[in-house]
Amino acid sequence: VQLTHVTRNITSTASHSLEQNGGSCAMSLYRNIVWFIKGMREYTRAGHEAASKNFMDKDLDMSVVGRSFMITGANSSIGKAVAMAIAKKGGTVHLVCRNKERAEATREEIVRESGNTEIYVHLLDLSETRRVWEFAEAFKKEYTSLNVLINNAGCMVNQRELTSDGLEKNFATNTLGKACYSVYVLTKCLIPLLEKCKDPRVITVSSGGMLVQKLNPTDLQTERTAFDGTMVYAQNKRQQVVMTEVWAKAHPKIHFSVMHPGWADTPAVATAMPQFHQMMRDRLRTAAQGADTVIWLAVSKTAVETASGLFFQDRKVVPTHLPLAWTHSSQEDVQVFIGQLKTLALTVRPSGVFS
Incomplete structure (x- = not known):
């Protein structure tokens, strides 16, 4: 019933937008509506349950x-579920967290349930890009190996905020630093260590919201446009997809992937999108369901049989653009985007660090 109601509204609103504002507005609305309908069908708990019927148990055994x-x-949430699953399989797990008390409590729980004591806590606020540089350099000196980096942390700030480095917080966390933690800087700094190890992988947790956004390389910190936290978050997730594609070409020794966990019931969603959470609460995926594809990408042999740089949902490759969408980027835009990332990262690089 809700889907029928939404579809009716879409048709009438899209028609009105086309008449009043031209094709671009209607197409933008179309992308958002198609994303929502697709989500109602695939991103919810029911979508995961349907997809899981085709999962191969041996992939994670x-x-x-x-x-x-x-x-x-x-x-x-998802990060904890991933950590628990890997610990139970005997892996050495480095938990990168912002809150000391929660991190230590999580470590104790994982050790208790898995019997694995090779669980280490690292305290870091990934929105503070300078700290990310320092952390990554220190990690490379202390540890001789890292097989898999999972960029999971994320945040959605609904008002424009600046970090201590003077960067917009969503961007600093989700792109330069992964949503309250770091993607670009952390990954770039750790690539040399990953390349020395056997079967190295980098997995980034994105969002289906990126499907309604085209890469905007000219306003990375939302200085020239009205700030909408949800759309800024979606733009950051599009940026993560583009980064993954670029890294896959530049570093063939590492298997890069980016994935959509579906619409999961997480504290971040409840806080940042309360109306959406209230409306969809009974349909949202559990943390374990959201974590499943991350775990699969991190440990299974099947995952690395696919090409590097692809976008996954429920253990299969899915498109990074909606049908008829004009969200594809030119090579020039991608190069401008990557160039700006390098420049911004270097402006907050600590002295003496040359990665």
Whole structure:
């Protein structure tokens, strides 16, 4: 019933927008509506349950003893579920978290349930890009191996805020630093360590929201346009997809992937999108369901049989653009975007760091 109601409204609103504002407005509305309808069908708990009927149990039936995993945002929800699953398989797990008490409590719980003591806590606010540089350099000096980096942490700030480095917080966290933690800087700094290890992988947790956004390389910190936290978050997630595609070409020794966990019931969603959470609460995926594809990408042999740089949902490759969408980027825009990331990252690089 809700879907029928939404579809009716879409048709009439799109028609009105086309008449009043031209094709671009109607097409933008179309993208958002198609994304929502697609989400109602695939991103919810029911979507995961339907997809899981085709999962192969043997893909996750393995030990990862001797392999090292770093997970950002690992003290709750999807990140915690991933950490627990990997610990139970014997992997060494590095929990990168912002809150000391929650992180330590998570470590104790994982050790207790898994019997694995190779669980380490690292305190870091990934929106503070300078700290990310320092952390990554220190990690490379202390640890000799890292097989898998999982960029999971994320945030959605509904008002424009600046970090201590003077960067817009959503961007600093989700792109330069992964949504309250770091993607670009952390990944770039750790690539040399990853390349030295066997079967290295980098997985970034994105969002289906990126499907309604085209890469905007000219306003990375939302200085020239009206600030909408939800759309800024979606733009950051599009940026993560583009970064993954670029890294996959530049670093063929590493298997890069980006994934959509579906619409999961997380504290972040409840806080940042209360109306959406209230409306969809009974349909949202559990943290374990949201974490499933991350775990699969991190440990299974099947995952790395696919090409590097692809976008996944429910253990399969899915398109990064909606039908008829004009969200594709030119190579020039991608190069401008990557160039700006490098420049911004270097402006907050600590002295003496040359990665």
